Amino acid sequence: MKVVTANRLQDGAVVYLAPDNSWSERFSGAVLITDAEAQDVISVISGRVREIADAYLIDADASGPVGRETLRETIRSAGPTVRPDLGKQGERA
Amino acid sequence: MYRYDEFDETIVRERVKEFRGQVERRLSGEITEDQFKPLRLMNGLYLQLHAYMLRVAIPYGTLSSRQMRQLAFIAREYDKGYGHMTTRQNIQYNWPALVDTPAILDALADVEMHAIQTSGNCIRNVTSDQYAGAAEDEVEDPRPWCEIIRQWSSFHPEFSFLPRKFKIAVTASEHDRAAVKVHDIGLRLYKNSEGRTGFEVLVGGGLGRTPYIGHVIRDFLPKEHLLSYLEAILRVYNLLGRRDNAYKARIKIQVNAEGIDAFRGMVEEEWARIKDSGVDLPREEIERIRRYFAPPPFEKLPRESTAFNDAAASDKGFARWARVNTVAHKQPGYAIVNISLKPPGKPPGDISDEQMEAAAHIAERYSFDELRVTHEQNICLPHVKKDDLYAVYQSLQAADLATANIGLASDIIACPGLDYCTLANARSIPIAERIAERFSAAGVEDDIGELKIKISGCINACGHHHVGHIGILGVDKKGEEFYQITLGGSGAEDASIGEIAGRGLSSDEVIDAVERLVDYYRANRQDGERFLDAYRRLGLDRFKEAIYADAQAA
């Protein structure tokens, strides 16, 4: 399965495509899509240039990013591991 | 200190205005990211893992208190309360919003700073010795020459689209604190046997994927010809450098492919052509710029300070800090103070807005209003009276800035790595933090002595791992972080590229391996021998054994 992720244009924040086609700041709000759908979705999404700086697909399941880029994407979804007060992990409290 | 002239001011303001328009057009969707990206990069704005990142140039590392306060203001107002000092004497903000960037650039322009030429294939921020104008061993202050290069290279039409980025470093001391041998061009001011001062010019050094130590292209260049000679080098590079392959586009590849003699021949030929064509600055102009860097009004003081000696006798912590973090000054009664941005367990090079304010305040009060940022990601106060050292130390302590570890094992260079950087293979900062904590907790740093550990999160080598006495490179093995150790590198006057010590290690293994390397050194060193010298004497194999001895069992 895949998830569409991007950096939001205004502030660069990491966002995920949500089921209602909006952007979620949390991985938990992301919509899982099948590998077969992925290319179509990303090409449509890439047209939304006013919202995001870039968009790409990551391998994921319901629990979070998986596969080769797990660490990178986990850090993106949480924040720098050396500053637990910053990024999304810091906002959670 | 140099102040912008009207020309600089106008051009920087215009660039901000232009960028504001570009940001608006991007936000309205009028231009796409592909169109916008080169424009934002030209203004130092990158996109990293979590957010945008703004890289601001600190020309030759010199800052006034006013500028430092403005950097603090930006960190507080537009970022998350801190900045990161880089190995190129830049400061990076990790969380600026795109919409705020024009305002940040305006705030920078208010204090004669900018983010221009901190990205792209142009001549980047000129770097120098952080002790310039203060070092006991320098022949003269190198900064007027840095400033001359800065003015010449800023918006240089011919050199704005080079095959690849281009970095120049300048030193004027025997002891090289600016790593001139690993720059595209390295310049060392020295006095020749006839008593004339000029530049030794090195070319083709660099780190990254293909590390090289620079070659001497000219033993002695009369100072007044600096710009024409640089122009000749850049022109040969610009015409013949490879543009077909980014990995082969740096001047080091060209120099090493052609051979230094052939390359020198082309440069000399070009130089002969342009030498007298008005590229070099007239003497009056050089003098005018030099006057901006006139020494501050030092007091005539005795070499020794009673106040200092008394304080050092009664406060052990101060005595140690003074021994480790201060350096002899050329002016009697003064010292150079290093402020470490490497408290063990914290990200190397990070400084909070409050600490910036504190450092600015201390510099204003005790160091003629001047600060320097160093390529080793620390700060320095160039001109402090020995009589004031104790007061400075106490003020630094109050701001959590009194870590005493300059040049020691916990004074580690580390790039942002996978905690921030999109290009990273592995994290750098946690490795630096853990190594620093281990050595400082064990209380063995003073015994280990000078040890340069440098960590990069990928082969781009922003953390200068190739020239670490112990270098650590993050690599990715099937999605897992691994670390490769290199040994015996140096970025100083005895420059060398470290040798790869073998297979990659996990993050836990690498911490233990570094400790074993140091144990091996302590057990086998001769009197007064640094880690690097012991390594050079004993060789790779013996140290390699130390690394892998237990790692295999684990």
Ligand code: SF4
């Ligand atoms: S060395 Fe690599 S990981 Fe580190 S900052 Fe440079 S590009 Fe990023």
